[in-house]
Amino acid sequence: MPAALDELIDALRVLPGVGPKSAQRMAYHLLQRDRQGAGRLGRALEGALAHIRHCNRCNTFTEAEVCDRCLNPARDPQQLCVVEMPADLAMMEQTHAYRGMYYVLMGRVSPLDGIGARELRLDRLLARATDGTVQEVILATNFTNEGEATAHYVGEMLRARGLKVSRIARGLPVGGELEHTDIGTIAQALVERRAL
Amino acid sequence: MPAALDELIDALRVLPGVGPKSAQRMAYHLLQRDRQGAGRLGRALEGALAHIRHCNRCNTFTEAEVCDRCLNPARDPQQLCVVEMPADLAMMEQTHAYRGMYYVLMGRVSPLDGIGARELRLDRLLARATDGTVQEVILATNFTNEGEATAHYVGEMLRARGLKVSRIARGLPVGGELEHTDIGTIAQALVERRAL
Numbered sequence: 437m438p439a440a441l442d443e444l445i446d447a448l449r450v451l452p453g454v455g456p457k458s459a460q461r462m463a464y465h466l467l468q469r470d471r472q473g474a475g476r477l478g479r480a481l482e483g484a485l486a487h488i489r490h491c492n493r494c495n496t497f498t499e500a501e502v503c504d505r506c507l508n509p510a511r512d513p514q515q516l517c518v519v520e521m522p523a524d525l526a527m528m529e530q531t532h533a534y535r536g537m538y539y540v541l542m543g544r545v546s547p548l549d550g551i552g553a554r555e556l557r558l559d560r561l562l563a564r565a566t567d568g569t570v571q572e573v574i575l576a577t578n579f580t581n582e583g584e585a586t587a588h589y590v591g592e593m594l595r596a597r598g599l600k601v602s603r604i605a606r607g608l609p610v611g612g613e614l615e616h617t618d619i620g621t622i623a624q625a626l627v628e629r630r631a632l
Numbered sequence: 633m634p635a636a637l638d639e640l641i642d643a644l645r646v647l648p649g650v651g652p653k654s655a656q657r658m659a660y661h662l663l664q665r666d667r668q669g670a671g672r673l674g675r676a677l678e679g680a681l682a683h684i685r686h687c688n689r690c691n692t693f694t695e696a697e698v699c700d701r702c703l704n705p706a707r708d709p710q711q712l713c714v715v716e717m718p719a720d721l722a723m724m725e726q727t728h729a730y731r732g733m734y735y736v737l738m739g740r741v742s743p744l745d746g747i748g749a750r751e752l753r754l755d756r757l758l759a760r761a762t763d764g765t766v767q768e769v770i771l772a773t774n775f776t777n778e779g780e781a782t783a784h785y786v787g788e789m790l791r792a793r794g795l796k797v798s799r800i801a802r803g804l805p806v807g808g809e810l811e812h813t814d815i816g817t818i819a820q821a822l823v824e825r826r827a828l
Contacts, residue, residue, distance in 0.1 A: 437718070438695040440676075440683040447676035450669030451647075452661045458649065460719060465648045466677070467684055467693060468738050473646030474677050480636075480643035481662070481674035487636040488663055497663060499634040522633070523656060542664050 441467070493564065496522050496540040505538065512536040514571040518561065518590060520544045520578060524614040528576060531623040536574070539564055544577060545586040556586075558593065565594055572600045578613045637663070689760065692718050692736040701734065708732040710767040714757065714786060716740050716774060720810045724772060727819040732770070735760055740773060741782040752782075754789065761790055768796045774809045 441463060448459035466474035490496070491503040498504075505511065515536025519525050525538050539561050543551055565573050573594050577583035591601045605627070614622060637659060644655035662670035686692065687699040694700075701707065711732025715721050721734050735757050739747055761769050769790050773779035787797045800818075810818060 437722070438684060438693055440679045440695060441693050444676040444680040444684075447669070447673040448647075450662070450666055450673055451644075451658050453654065453657075461649075462647050463680070464693075464717065464719075464738075466646070467680060470646055471681060473643070474681055477643040477646055478674045478677035478681070480640040481670050481677075483636045484640040484659070484663060485667060485670055485674070488634060488640075497634055497637050499636060521660065523660075526633070 490542070494538045494540055495542060495560065496525060496538070510535075513569045515574060516565055516570045516572070517574040517576050519576045519614070520583060520586070521615075524576065524578070527614045527617070527619065527622060531619045533623040533627065534574075537570075541577070541586065544580075544582045545589055546582050553589065553593075558590065561590065562593060562597070565599055566597055570599070572602060575601065575603045576614070580611060580613065583613075686738070690734045690736055691738060691756065692721060692734070706731075709765045711770060712761055712766045712768070713770040713772050715772045715810070716779060716782070717811075720772065720774070723810045723813070723815065723818060727815045729819040730770075733766075737773070737782065740776075740778045741785055742778050749785065749789075754786065757786065758789060758793070761795055762793055766795070768798060771797065771799045772810070776809065779809075 444466075445456070445459045445463045448454055448462050449456065454462070466477075487499045488497050489499070489501075491498045491500070491506055493502050493506040496503060496505075512535050515534075516539055517528060517534060517536055518539045518541060519528060520541050520543065522540055525540055528534055528538070541556055541558075541561070543556050545552060545556065564570070573590075575587040575591055577586045577590075587603055591603065594601050604622075640662075641652070641655045641659045644650055644658050645652065650658070662673075683695045684693050685695070685697075687694045687696070687702055689698050689702040692699060692701075708731050711730075712735055713724060713730060713732055714735045714737060715724060716737050716739065718736055721736055724730055724734070737752055737754075737757070739752050741748060741752065760766075769786075771783040771787055773782045773786075783799055787799070790797050
């Protein structure tokens, strides 16, 4: 097999959930049926690596040093909502029930995957939440085991600093994830958040 | 969502079997946890597009105008084995039961996907098989419905030109694919090929 094809099949395995057989299928498909798509994907990877970084304030993906949402003066700087991933932030925004700021963890506490406070860089969340302006931190991590553990850990950490911390209500089904929940239920859960 | 991230998620959907949710998951994973892998994949795509072409004789993927196998004088130029994909050719080679030449269709007749004789460029196979040296064409397409239809169509086309055509024996299980068969069975099927 030619070296450049071998390397493409190997390189496709960096994608989560892609094993040797599907990497081979993908490589053949791209080279045989969609060279244009392959070129587009190559350029998109290059473009994303060159331009996508983490917002210095909320930690989500952005092309600027600080993202537009964090710079928006119409948002309430006294509320800080903590979510796991950018997709969760997008769901929160779609409810139109929240006008405060966000912090995106880019993950969740997961001992089995070796992801703890250090890997999640929770020191950065702590610095953000103790800026002197934030009055309340709303924990909107998922209601999975890992999301609950994350909320517990983060909640303890922030309450120890004297911050008011709340958790969105368990309006979501147990084991459910924000990304797969209807926005009405998410809005309800936001209204019914309880103090920790 | 930043434009470069949007574009990466869209671009990942050129991969077969990747929908919007898994494209998003892949993009987050690459940007958050494996930027090195993303860079490698981008370069591999670029390298494959720049260097991988089809062999002018056997149609498989290669970096040269004619691949090493087609240029090998130790191989028997009077036998031409037709397979669907490069992975099938690799399986045939592993049997060590065949010393002739190959032609790789890079697909199979599939009316539901709009792939017929024209899309498979069967005119190129015809030109290859009627070079005056090839004495026998061995059809080693899969024993799936589409592979059988392809063998039937190609067999009729080549017999009409007076070529001797054979089909590897149905030593493979019905519905089976070469890629997932043990090499002993494939070798047996090659020995027991029957004239069409």
